[in-house]
Amino acid sequence: MDPPRPFIIGGERRTSSRAADVIFPYDGSTVARVALAGAGDMDDAVRSAGTGAAEMARLSSGARSAVLERMASLIEACADRFAETIVLEAGKTTSMARTEVDRAAATLRIASEEARRLGGEIVDLDWTRSGEGCIGVYRRFPVGIVLAITPFNFPLSTVCHKLGPALAAGNAVIVRPSTKAPLSALALGECALEAGCPSAAVSVVPSSTGDAERLAGDPRIGLLSFTGSPEVGWHLKGVAGRTRVTLEHGGNASVIIEPDADLARAAERCVQGGFANAGQVCLSVQRIFLHVSVYDEGLGLIVDGARELTVGDPRDHATGIGPMISEAAAGAAETAVREAIDAGARCECGGTRQGTLFAPTVLTETDSSMRVNAEEIFAPVITITPYDGFDEALTLANASPFGLQQSIFTRDIGSVARAFGQSHAGTVIVNDTAFRVDQMPYGGSGASGLGREGPRYAIDEMTESRLLVTRDPDLGS
Incomplete structure (x- = not known):
């Protein structure tokens, strides 16, 4: 077996007596x-970063951008x-892995542009007599060392999204990636x-988690x-003490589909938004609210779309959904679905798994207390619930501790305005789902975390x- 791949501390490649296996989620083979x-x-990394932060702060914005x-x-x-590495360590389909690579390069280019825009502003201080003759210059300066802890799903x-802005701002950065997908x-x-x-x-x-x-x-x-997960994120916030913290925890994104919507497009976007990457996306569609007048038709379209997806080897270009990251993760999803069915939910399709492969699952007749x-x-699991009026739909959508994204399919600008004004989510999307481009502000409220990325x-x-x-x-004091 090949020796363990080294980690990086301040440009130095190091190994240790401890190692972790990186497993291909599809078949359980060891990738590296x-x-x-x-x-x-870790202590050496922080000491090195202290030196690196001083060096980065001295670099011009043009040099950081370059x-x-x-x-x-x-x-x-x-x-x-x-792309091949992402497929093997995270189990993503080849097409999704290539998209991630493209987005990663784009994100660094956006950060490169923003490195040149770290300006400031002139602040007028002479509003009162005590400020006469005074001028204020307001600027932003790097915090020094950024610790980036990242998950497996977008490795x-x-x-x-963390390293790029950290360097653009003139900081040093320590990345602690998921040991499931560190390559x-x-x-x-x-x-x-x-x-x-x-x-x-x-x-x-x-x-290790402890380190x-x-x-x-x-x-x-x-x-x-x-x-990462809310449980870990909030715990780390407590551990961090006075250190500034940004947290991105994901959510259980909702979609409201109004009777005037393009139903076929709404269904297609819900299928894509709910099942891409086997549902292992922070902004994945999870709760869909369909107006009663289009409920039967919309449900049929979504179920048909889910059944058309091919689940299998992510290296196969015909595969629409690859594996979940581990059997433990797939088993936990299976348990949650089984609990819902036992409590009265109806499984319209899916609900089964083979190892790490979990079939796209659509549940109806659920209630808000179900996990x-x-x-x-x-996981690739969505629930669909009918509603009578728009106010009811907004109430249902907001009945969540999370607040990352909320979608609405409609042609009515008044409904859009009401959703935007009353939503608890960090982003409200009209006529699409699970939307993110890399320059936009991204983050949520409540259990979804603190702060914004982009x-x-x-x-x-x-x-x-x-x-x-x-x-x-010359003006004295």
Whole structure:
């Protein structure tokens, strides 16, 4: 067996006595082994990042922009290899993996652009007599060290959404990727070094949960940026103490389909939004509310669409849905579906699994207390519920502790305005589902987390404001 792949600390490749197997979710074969950083390695990463943060802060915005542009080009030059890696470590279909690679490069280019826009503003201070003769200059400065903890489901693009803005803002970054899918993050770290990023400013450290938790509690960290489950995220927020934190936890996104909607398109987008990547997407469609006047037709279209999807080997171009990340994850989804059926829900299609393969599942006659509605299932499972009036639909959609995305299919601008005004979600989408382009502000409310991603908005989170006040000496005090 090949030796474990090393991790990166400040440009240095290291191994250790501990390693983790990276498993191909489809068949359980071992793709690679990666060395795990220990507590001492983590401390070295923070000390290196302290040096790297000072180096990054001294770089011009143009130099930081150029590094990120070169990183994007390196990803594109190795696109096939990155895509193959994503398929093997995360179980994504080939088409989804290629899309992720394209998005990762685009995200770094957006961050490259934003690195040049780290401006400030002039603040008028002479509103009162005490401020006469004074001028304020307001700017943002890097927080120093960004700790990025990332999940398995987007092993490249999620890292880019944290590393790109961190470097653009002039920070050093320590990436702790999921040990289920760390290979893309390690390759991205190599790209950063090859692109000319100061070596001390980049570390990629797969590690145990305990060592990652200790790192999150290190007071030298300037910002913890976490994407993952609410349970882990809120726990890490407590561990982080006074350190600034951004959390992206996903949700159980809702869709309202009004009677004036293009029903065929709405159904197609719900199928895509609910079952892509086997439902393992933070903004995956989970709860659909269909107006009673179009309920039967809409339900039929969605069920037909789900049944048309091919579940299987993600390397096969005919496959529409690949495996879930592990048998444990698939088993948990199966249990939640079985609980709902036992409590009175009706399974219109799916509900079965073979190992890590979980059939696209549509449930009806559910209620809000069932886990398939109340929690983030993170599996290819959607529920469909009829409603009579738009106010009822909004109430049902908002009856969730999560608040990441909410969709509405309608041609009525008044309904759009009401949904936008009354939604509890961070994003309201009209006539589409599970929508994200990489420059937009992305994040939610409630159990869905804190803060926003998207390079411009992440840079705001990864910097702190400072005000310079100057007084005209000729005007006295």
